[in-house]
Amino acid sequence: MTTETKPLAGRIALVAGATRGAGRGIAVQLGAAGATVYVTGRTTRDRVSEVGRATETIEETAELVTAAGGEGVAVPTDHLEPEQVRALVERIDHDHGRLDVLVNDVWGGEHLVGPSFGRKTWEIDLDGGLRMLELGVKTHAVTSHAVLPLLIRHQGGLVVEVTDGTAAYNATRYRENLFYDLAKNAPIRMAFGLAKELAEYGGTAVSVTPGWLRSEQMLAAFGVTEENWRDATEDLPGFAIAESPVYVGRAVAALAADPDRARWTGQSLSSGQLAAEYGFTDADGSRPDAWGFMIAQETDPDASVEAYR
Template sequence: MTTETKPLAGRVVLVAGATRGAGRAIAVRLGAAGATVYVTGRTTRDRISEVGRATETIEETAELVTAAGGEGVAVPTDHLEPDQVRALVERIDRERGRLDVLVNDVWGGEHLIGSSFGKKTWEIALADGLRMLELGVKTHLVTSHAALPLLTRHPGGLVVEVTDGTTAYNGGRYRENLFYDLAKNAPIRMAFGLAEELADSGGTAVSVSPGWLRSEQMLAAFGVTEENWRDATKQLPDFAVSESPVYVGRAVAALAADPDRARWNGRSLDSGQLAREYGFTDADGSRPDAWGFMLAKETDPDTRVEDYR
């Protein structure tokens, strides 16, 4: 094991919300870089969360981390329950004595958004709207509150707030409905605020967004798999700019391994931007820039997907 092939060897990471999608891919790529990765979520082999997908579990994520070359540790955790999160952090402290990277990827609200997009605030069931804020905002705050004292014990810690959208994109447009807009903009602001608070410990906080993510749930919605995902472009041609979860996983791993990552402190980043900076590609060798494509298409409807892959 060398620092060249395993740049995160000896580092301890918590990926909160690693059952599937971006969180799972981030955990696996951090493991491939040599890290010990604690992975959390609510779906286990014995219990299914409200997301309703039994096919992805945190145990499986931990096994994938280990298979990739790291050490995966699965800890069932509901990040809305402060006692559970504190117990998680106490376990990491007891077993490892440090925390180097915190990835706040908790969400699990997809089942709430399909019927609410495009609706006014008062047309959405209040319980559903507030649940989005609990899942996408409160979970991140509970986790940071519990984990940051351990992370700041050693200088140079990294916090990654995973969200949907960037400052450049979200800042100029309304994201679907008020609850969703708040849930996905809040992590960007959290990273900005935490950048200030981590400065005296030499820490870095950023928000990172994948582009149009081919998560397990997204693929299922189109009735395709990762192997034949391009068939979905027959339904929606712009889906051709989508990216696999591997892409954002590589983005966060590259960021975590960068000794000069403090230059990004407080910034809103995305997988396509970080791919250009660090030179990695998606699993198929392409380099999608979904947010760049979507911004360009707003002013030029003839924008070609091919120019953004």
């Protein structure tokens, strides 16, 4: 093992919300770079969360991290419960006495988006809307409050707030409905604020968004698998720009391994942007720029996907 092949060897990371999708992809790629990765979530082999998917569990994610070359540690955690998050921090502190990377990827609200898609605020079920804010905003605040005292114990910690959309894209576009818009813009602002607070500790805080993500849940919605995902483009041609969770995972791993990552602090970044900077590709060898394509498509409906892969 060398620092070239395992640049994160000896580093300790926490991926909050690592059951599936971007969180799982990030955890596995941090493991591939040699990190010990604590993975959290509400779906275990014994219990299913409100998302209702028993097919992905945090234990499975931890096993994938270990198989990739790191050490995966599954800790069932509801990030809306401060005492559970504090117990998680105490465990990491007891085991290692440090934390180098915090990835805040808690969400689990996709089942709430569909019924409220495109609806006015007063037309949306209020409990569902507020639940989106709990899952996408409150969980991140609870986690940062409990975890950051351990992260700042050593200089140079990294915080990654995972969201949907870059600051530039979201600034002029309304994201589905008021509650979803708030839930996905809040992490961008959180990263900006935490960058200010972590500066004196040499810390870096950024927000990172994948593009159109081929998560397990998304593939199931289109009735395809990772092997035949392009079949979905027959009904939705734009899906051709979709990326796998490996891509955003490699983006975060590249950030974590960059000794000069502080140059990004406070910024909103995308997997495609970071791929162009660090030179990695998606699992299939392509380098999709989903946000660039979606912007181009707004003025040119015939924009070529291939020009953005």
